[in-house]
Amino acid sequence: MIRKNLFTVLMPLLCCIVYAQQKPVHKLDELIIADAQLKKFSETQSLQVLNDSVLRKSQPLLTQLLAYNTSIYFKEYGLGMISSPSFRGTTSSQTAVVWNGININSQLSGQTDFNTLNASDFSSIQVRAGGGSVIYGSSAIGGSIHLNNDFFFKDTFQNRLRLEYGSFSTSLANYSLKAASEKIYCGFTITRFDSENDYEIPDSERKNLNGAFYNTSSNLTFGYKINAVNTLKFYSYLFEGERHLSLIYPTETPTKYNNLNLRNLLEWNVVSGKFNSKVKLALLNEKYKYYPNIKNEQFTYGQVETAMIKYDLLYDLATDMKLNVVADFTQNKGKGSDIESKSRQISSFNAMFSHKVKRFLYEIAVRQEITTNYSSPFLYSGGMKYRFSDFYTSRLNASKNFRIPSFDDLYWMNGGNPNLQPETSKQLEWGNDFTLKKMSFELVGFYNDISNMIRWLPAGQLWTPVNIDKVKSYGIEAKLNGKLKIGEHLFSCFGTYAYTVSENKEIQKQLIYVPYHKATLSLGYHFRKLSAFGQHMFVDEVFTRSDNNPRYNLEAYWVSNFGLDYDFGKKNSYKIGLKMQNVQNVKYESVEGRFMPGRNFTVYAILNLNES
Amino acid sequence: MKSTWKLFLTATLVSVFLASCNKDDTFEKAPLGDYENGFFVLNEGNSNPSTASVTFIRNDGAVEQDVFGNVNPDELGMGSYLQSMFFVEDKAFIISGSANKITVVNRFTFKYLTSITTDLENPRYGALVNGKVYITNAADFSSSTDDFLTVVNLENYSTSTIALANWSEKVLEYNGKLYIANGCFGNGNTVTVFNTVTGTAEEVIALGGTNSPNSMEVKDGVLYVLTSDSSSAGAIFRINLSNNQIASSVSVPSEIDNPKQLDIENNQLFFTSGTSVYSAGLSTVSISTTPIMTYNSTSAWGQMYGFEIHEGKIYIADGGDFASDSAVYQYSMTGALLDTYAVGVGPNGFYFQY
Secondary structure: OHHHHHHHHHHHHHHHHHOOOOOOOOOOOOOEOOOHHHHHOOOOOOEEEEOHHHHHHOOOEHHHHHHHHOOOEEEEOOOOOOEEEEOOOOOHHHEEEEEOOEEOOOOOOOOOOOOOOEHHHOOEEEEEEOOOHHHHOOOOOOEEEEEEOOEOOOOEEEEEEEEEEEOOOEEEEEEEEEEEOOOEEEEEEEEEEEEOOOOEOOOOOOEOOOOOEEEEEEEEEEEEEOOOOEEEEEEEEEEEEEEEEOOOOOOOOOEEEEEEEEEEEEEEEEEEOOEEEEEEEEEEEEEEEEEOOOOOOOOEEEEEEEEEEEEEEEEEEEOOEEEEEEEEEEEEEEEEOOEOOEEEEEEEEEEEEEEEEOOEEEEEEEEEEEOOOOOOOOEEEEEEEEEOOOOEEEEEEEEEEEEOOOHHHHHEOOOOOOOOOOEEEEEEEEEEEEEOOOEEEEEEEEEEEEEEEEEEEEEOOEEEEEEEEEEEEEEEEEEEEEEEEEOOEEEEEEEEEEEEEEEEOOOOEEOOOOOOEEEEEEEEEEEOOEEEEEEEEEEOOEOOOOOOOHHHOEOOEEEEEEEEEEEOOOOOOEEEEEEEEOOOOOOOEEEOOEEOOOOEEEEEEEEEOOOO | OHHHHHHHHHHHHHHHHHHHOOOOOOOOOOOOOOOOOEEEEEEOOOOOHHHOEEEEEEOOOOEEOOHHHHHOOOOOOOOOOEEEEEEEOOEEEEEEOOOOEEEEEEOOOOOEEEEEOOOOOOEEEEEEEOOEEEEEEOOOOOOOOOOEEEEEEOOOOOEEEEEOOOOOOOEEEEOOEEEEEEEEOOEEEEEEEEEOOOOEEEEEEEOOOOOEEEEEEEEOOEEEEEEEOOOOOEEEEEEEOOOOEEEEEEEEOOOOOOOEEEEEEOOEEEEEEOOEEEEEEOOOOOOOOOOOEEOOOOOOOOOOOEEEEEOOEEEEEEOOOOOOOOEEEEEEOOOOEEEEEEOOOOEEEEEEOO
């Protein structure tokens, strides 16, 4: 009993012992964040925040939220179907999804399917453009998406129910609870989303066939402030979903796909004087089942269990000078119907340093992984930022990032290549921020050189992945944010624009499914109890042929959504609203042959049942 | 089949000429359609539906892409992953493996007639036997027990099935019987003689060992079957069709890796390996390792994706990168490049009208 107590106390107290004489500072109203590096060490890169009100306006699935609010292009195989990102012209496995500081890309495929995450389960979502492997590990090449469940230790009791019903028998029910005091926080959300998804394809007599899907997701966040120095946090996320995969031809054999993902994170945080140390334990479980014929019970499957332990120490060297060292050990155990049962261990060490002197800030970070599976490159990131005036800040960042070979790449039966090396990327970014009282504007230029990209090629009778491709991508991104208040009328606008060139260096052609231009515009209006919003997305033509033959390009499209709601509540907020998606009834596709729905409607209610 | 057609056409022409011949008459043969004088190339395509198409190359060298789409703009596409095509009288049957569909068109005008969508599961190849069409279906590719035949009634295109329980791929008709090559991606080692009158497999000819048949042709009552096994060694079997016995066989030298696409022309055997074409006499006892020609290809996995010898010329379809339009080549029998034609994505077969 004593030994157990000693052990649990010893680790975090390692730092406390030295600074025992210093009085711990009791910070009021401090946002408790799991992903501390996101704010502290991303000063020289572009960081975009999508807060709770934006999350509530959008469609539940993450793809729709990001497609209308960021420069990322999504290849969606029909509404709700498999969805893969292209961030700054990179491939689907070169965007990392980070959940409360933990990288949760699939270990099997190396990517995240953006329709297996519900935006309604998080308190905020942040999009960090450009490389981030030095902090977040594999796949953070084009950028990273951060899903956060941040909270405050203050008296709260909030109950919220969100209900939606729309075209194609689509329904959503989301309940969230926040109960907290100065010592305890408990947050819980549960979402159930399902749809028949039998939409008509505009300008045709065809319907989306075999497209029904459902998912259930739940998030639990628990925080306990043991005392002013020690805090315990627990995060858990469950996602379970089944999707029937849409057909192109009505006579194709209908298939379906099941996902079951469970993520758990336990964190012990000790804050003592200039030291802030964390011990994190993460247990992640992912599993998919693919049924090649809905009528049969046969399926293929893949499963990976990940266990990770991380020690994170942040030290305030001086005012505005921070040093953060992190050491972690990860074990992945994978098995499946098509992969060999394998276990992979990776240790990594990284150090981050940031220093601000008056108007000048510079940050450096390094990371080195140690594993027997492949030769892990030395990763780094260096940047600087100068605040010329209240109006203008300029920043520069250079980094080296990577994407490790996935379980499918390494251990696929009859074809996996255990000698694969990671894909590497070297990039440079120059950002400019302009800030006025009511408006802000950001302009970023980037250049990315990716080599050793993995491509599957035939070798005799079998297919095997090889490190063969080289891609060069560059472009500019612009963001505009504005707010205007006239009396009780509130106007807001948020626009993005990206110009991206992404070329296969060998044949010097633009990669397929990477548009040259993409723009989004979000407009909001608020007057007393009335709220309205309009969302627009413009996507330029994309190539579908590797030789860029324009005859086969997908047409450019401009899609708009519109929504209106009224708050009927007197003491609490009871909003009832109506959304219209694809107002102009545009026939569009982000993957050839996979058309999206035409004009459709959703009725929604957001009822805040809280007392305080 | 081809020689019967030629005879029929010549007979028609002669009778028309004789019947209406007049000093002042100008003789005109009614054209059967725009696609009479030339050949089709079937483009397998990839997962993008627009990549599955048919290209037509006219005898004068004119090329037309996406014939089906041009002639039938309002019809639903033929499906993705076009596996093979075959002619039945004046019709063409185009098989889409992934859409479980056979599109039937007029072979000379390419006008859409109908689609066969019932009783198909990963259809592969087809043939006309005793007035009905038989299609082999792989169903689940990893299993041989679920393979079956689809029987198509040509009067109303109704279908029925017959279980086969063996790897069933290429087929051909000879003397009222259906011959099925039981070889799929290296699996299987027999040839089935199927009796369509009784609706059963009459005989299963064992090729032995791991000799998996990949292509076959009939010449003068002998069935020539080209096999290759998992170690890539090949052999050519000669089966006497009067008694379904293996008369003899000749092994393909081990230097010739993965031989396939057997074709017989002018009493010679031809087959391919990699980017080369090899030839041997019909009754040869040994095969020379010297190819009669080799072509250059940058394709990673589509080298010699389609091959045919026709009227003294070699036709080669190069798969390219399967993500963009590719090309087919016409060579002389001595390997001189005669012509290059642009086609679609993943060209896999040649289909000559005559």
